[in-house]
Amino acid sequence: MAPRDQVLSDSMRLREAGIRPTKPRMGVMRAIREGGRRHLSPDSLHRELADTGIRMSLATVYNTLKQFADAGLLRRVGVGDRTWFCTNTSEHHHFFDEVTGRIEDVLGDQPRVIDLPPPPLGMSILGVDVVIRVRRTG
Ligand SMILES: [Zn+2]
Numbered sequence: 001m002a003p004r005d006q007v008l009s010d011s012m013r014l015r016e017a018g019i020r021p022t023k024p025r026m027g028v029m030r031a032i033r034e035g036g037r038r039h040l041s042p043d044s045l046h047r048e049l050a051d052t053g054i055r056m057s058l059a060t061v062y063n064t065l066k067q068f069a070d071a072g073l074l075r076r077v078g079v080g081d082r083t084w085f086c087t088n089t090s091e092h093h094h095f096f097d098e099v100t101g102r103i104e105d106v107l108g109d110q111p112r113v114i115d116l117p118p119p120p121l122g123m124s125i126l127g128v129d130v131v132i133r134v135r136r137t138g
Contacts (some may be wrong), residue, residue, distance in 0.1 A: 006033065017071035027054045028064045031073070032087050039077065039084040039103045040065065077103060077133050093130035107134065 010029040015022040019027075031048050032040070040048075049056055063120075065085045069076045073094040075086040079096050084103055086094075093106045113128045 006030075013073065014130070016019055017068075019067060019071055019073075024054075024056055025059060025067075026063070028068070029073075032068075035087070037088050037105070039086050040074075041082070041084055045085075050123055077129065077131075079103065091127075093132065095132050095134050098133050098135050103131075106130075 007030075009027070010026055010033065014029060018024060027032060027049060028045070031045065031052065031054070037130040042058055042065060045065065046056070046058050046061045060069050065074060068074045069085055072089065073087055077084045077086050077094055077121065079094075082101075084107065086105070088105055091110065094103050094107060095109055096103050111132070113130060113132050116125060116128065
């Protein structure tokens with residue numbers, strides 16, 4: 001896709017998600033698209049943006065990621081007290097390396113969770129996120 005078409009496409013994706021395509025949001029969309037599949041933290045994206053000359057406060061980066069996740073443009077992944085924003089929005093689970101703190105997608109067949117308990121009264125289950133904790137052997 002030509003760069004101009006990609007900008008148009010980013011703008012359309014934002015509008016379809018109900019988000020006004022401001023310049024900072026377009027910058028974040030471009031960074032997400034150009035960086036490929038990965039798991040972003042506000043800090044890591046803030047650094048990426050700074051490296052490409054986009055100056056944005058950490059709070060704005062965080063709020064933008066949160067807004068994109070709420071709109072379904074990113075997937076929120078929480079492990080312990082940390083949250084990542086996954087650029088892969090398809091249904092998938094994650095491996096988490098307890099030593100390095102690195103998180104990655106489970107590729108291919110996804111684990112199946114069966115025999116879930118009934119949800120608390122008046123609640124319905126929206127989904128199950130599996131985090132498989134790993135550590136390098138040897
Ligand atoms: Zn992921």
